[in-house]
Amino acid sequence: MKLLIKRGRVIDPAGGIGGVMDVLIEDGKVAIIGSELSDPYAIEINAKGLMVSAGLVDMHVHLREPGQEYKEDITTGTLAAAHGGFTSIAPMPNTTPVTDSPERIQYIRERASQCCGVNVWPIGAVSVGEQGQEETDPKALKEAGAVALSDDGVPVMNADLMRNQLMKAHRQGMVILAHSEDINMVRNYAVNEGRVSRQLGIPGRPGIAEEYMIMRDAMLAEETGTAVHICHISTAKSVDIVRRYKKRGVRITCETCPQYFTLAEDEILTKGTLARVNPPLRTSSDVDAIIKGLQDGTIDAIATDHAPHAAEEKARPLETAPSGMVGLETALAISLTALYHTGRMSLSDILRKMTVNPANILGIPRGRLAVGCAADLVLFDPDERWTIDPEEFYSKGRNTPFGGMQVRGRVKYTIAGGKVIYQDKSN
Ligand code: DOR
Ligand code: ZN
Ligand code: ZN
DSSP, rough: OOOEEEEEEOOOSSSSSSSEEEEEETTEEEEESSSSOOTTTTTEEEEOOOOOEEOEEEEOOOOOOTOOOTEEEEEEEEHHHHHHEEEEEEEEEEESSOSHHHHHHHHHHHHHHHSOOOOOEEEOOOOOOSSSSSBBBBBHHHTTOOEEEEEEEOOOOHHHHHHHHHHHHHHHHOEEEEOOOOOHHHHTEEEEHHHHHHHTTOOOOOOHHHHHHHHHHHHHHHHHTOOEESSOSSHHHHHHHOOOOOTTOOOEEEOOOHHHHOOTTTTHHGGGGGOOOOOOOOHHHHHHHHHHHHTSSSSSSEEOOOOOOOOHTTTTTTTTSSOOOOTTTTTTHHHHHIIIITTTTTTHHHHHHHHHHHHHHHSSSOOSSSSSSSSOEEEEEEEEEEEGGGOOSSOOOOTTTTTTTEEEEEEEEETTEEEEEHHHHHH
């Protein structure tokens, strides 16, 4: 089947192409990018007024399958991804059981192959059962299709195990994605340690718990000559540490998520458990520093940490409700609204952090829009205004503090492997 995308504003986030052009897709690949293309056998998509970019890549999601399908499964998670413009997603291994063996990696790939066409790139665990005691086998995980390792959800407290696994993963060409928070300092606390935790009279998660773990992992990466990636950075000092270590030539990369460049800890007071997330929302000066880190390139990627939970779970008291928020269906619009429509960042800089940068960190052949590349694309109207309504999500999770927010930027078509896997029918 052939697709011909007519007169869109084509952006290759990796650089190169820009401007109004046509894109011909054939056999799941980008065949021609040029002007005034025509093909009598191709199905045409009128992309006038739309941006045409490489499909978005989310290097950090939770799909909950196997084991917690009441929160999400691979079918609904990939549909949510397509709705949000994502054509590649990397699910974390904190499933039940934990994705710590080749068989479990294969299971996820097999299930994903029956879904809507979004590419699913599984992440294997660093330690068996994410227990921090016994090392997994990075080589076997890689051979089964894992693209990276992480114990996300649980910090790797055991520095010896982390050091060994950094080296073993590195030999396989894999990076470790670190959830950096010292567990003894954060326990199961619900909010940032600071003004809001004092106001509520509850213990909080201090920023230092994140910052020194990032420092530890940066030091380990430096000492071993390996690569490490820091998940969801949230504080000003964290940005500083990554910036400093990058300057020294250490192979450290990091991501943040839309909630950390738009929301501060006060959100807890109005949104309650919907604003509970690990690491927690911080202060407004942290938010400013995260934006600076995005602007100056310290922060390489925007990921969602899409973390669906059931409504009953989020209805529990703040101190016992699970942490996390869904993100796949709102990330592009929130990023455009907060970073592009405010003049803080260019469209191509934002898109780079949602396509080619995360793809490069994971080492997956995606995130580019050029002849010969896989035909994974997103077509979006960067200006269209809409209001976030969790009832319209494809995800089973409705847990977002962004419900009711007016945003700009709407996904119109998502194309994966040359097939339209989502089309906005709203107007
Ligand atoms: O808020 C979070 N939710 N942070 C994590 O690290 C894990 C995630 C989850 O799995 O729900
Ligand atoms: Zn995490
Ligand atoms: Zn996560």
